[in-house]
Amino acid sequence: MATTIKQELGQKLQQKLSPLQIQTIKLIEMPVQALEQHVREVFNDNPVLDDTPAQGGESDEPRDMSISEMEDRENSGGSLEENYSSYGDDDPTPYYNRSINNWGKDERPEYNTFSVKQSFTQSLMEQLGYRNLTEHERAVATFIIGSLDDDGYLRRDVESLVDDIAFRAGLETSAEEVERLLKIIQQFEPSGVGARDLRECLLIQLEDKKQTPSVRNAVRVIRDGFDEFKGHHFQRLMNRFHLTDEEMKDIVREIRKLNPSPGGQIDDSYNDQAQQIVPDFRLDYENGELILSMPRFSIPELRINRKYAEILETGKYATDRSQKEAAVFVKQKLDSAKWFVEALKQRQNTLESTMRAIIEYQHDYFVDGDESSLRPMVLKDIAEKTGFDISTISRVVNSKWIETHFGIFPLKYFFSEGLENSEGEEISTREIKKVLRELVDGEDKHNPFTDDDLVEALTSKGYKVARRTIAKYRAQLDIPPARLRREL
DSSP: OOOOOOOOOOOOOOOOOOHHHHHHHHHHHSOHHHHHHHHHHHHHHOTTEEOOOOOOSOOSSOOOEEHHHHHHHHHHTOOTTSOOOOOSOOOOSOGGGTOSOTTOOOSOGGGSOOOOSOOHHHHHHHHHHTSOOOHHHHHHHHHHHHTOOTTSOOOSOHHHHHHHHHHHHOOOOOHHHHHHHHHHHTTSSSTTTTOSSHHHHHHHHHHHSOOOHHHHHHHHHHHHHHHHHHTTOHHHHHHHHTOOHHHHHHHHHHHHTSOSOGGGGSOOTTOTTOOOOOOSEEEEEETTEEEEEOTTOOOOOOEEOHHHHHHHHHHTTOOSHHHHHHHHHHHHHHHHHHHHHHHHHHHHHHHHHHHHHHHHHTHHHHHHOOGGGOOOBOHHHHHHHHOOOHHHHHHHHTTOEEEETTEEEEGGGGOBOEEEBTTSOEEEHHHHHHHHHHHHHTSOTTSOOOHHHHHHHHHHTTBOOOHHHHHHHHHHTTOOOHHHHOOO
């Protein structure tokens, strides 16, 4: 049987990103803190580079040379043997490992903050130290404290915790011992810590309070009628516990004073999820003009270490193989640095162009911070103004912040979809959410607005919104339904 081979000639369109584009994309995505760390890592990994700033004065000792100077000398045929001013000292330690202000003067020193607060875990461990426990009990209690979540709750069942302590800490314990030690931890501050659910958390706090009649009634309601209370079925609770209207109001007031998240009262500086916000941009309003700056980061001037500059120069005329290989190594590292600096410049230009386009688009808002002045704006709008791709705008907006004269905001804050009002004008959904919040805040809590009532109220103000849209916005604003907002 014969086999037929068929060939076809066709065209295929394929786009490939250059190494510079790939590196630029990665840098654009980085917030300023991550970028600064990345630049330090690049310096540490590239022995050819030194960012020692040039110094004035006369000296016969050759100094480190900037990359641009090296290129100029190579193009003009100049020699590296000419005299340059000294770069400072003979300390072999790179400058970037000796300076804490390597990336330019920080115009906002308050950004360089250090946490001095006691962490949540530290606070509990300190209180544990005052208890008269055996070494074994202290080790088990320490494991329990380490198992608490960010809110201060123990979300693990005791049996699983016993197994974990055995496997991970090599300690043999029992459910009874864990329960006993957990009860001790539940006596620590902040009150409610170590609870296994919200009900237990509230009960611990109520039992720590002075036992007035309203507190005792609150304990009964939470202990025996928690589901009804959670569902705001107050009349059912009043009938079940034979309470008057005034007694029920006192119970609600007592419970509302409690903290459902005791772990959140103490700053945990060692929590990996904690984020220190450092603005990438700063916007000032002076004499009627908006002034944008990027004070946190400046592109460093990369300089070639003088030893490697000499290797690169002599390598052009070397006949020895090892000298040529050394020169090739230096050239590769130098090229890598040049690509990196160019990517940094492109990142800087992209971020600045994008932010200026956002400011121009939302000019009225940035003047006074009035949320009602925010125009509907999506990524496509800024992409069209800047000429960048939508994906590039998305990368710029992600994880970036700006400090204004009325607060610090993530760039995502300024983007929102639009709806039409009764006059056919496009308005931001953020404006509608603001009006919705104001309506709920000002409602009669004894007879709160239903979603239909909110639709009617917004319509009377000129906003055309469907009921399902109200429900969606209400959920986004963490506003519970009318039944759960009702008060006695």
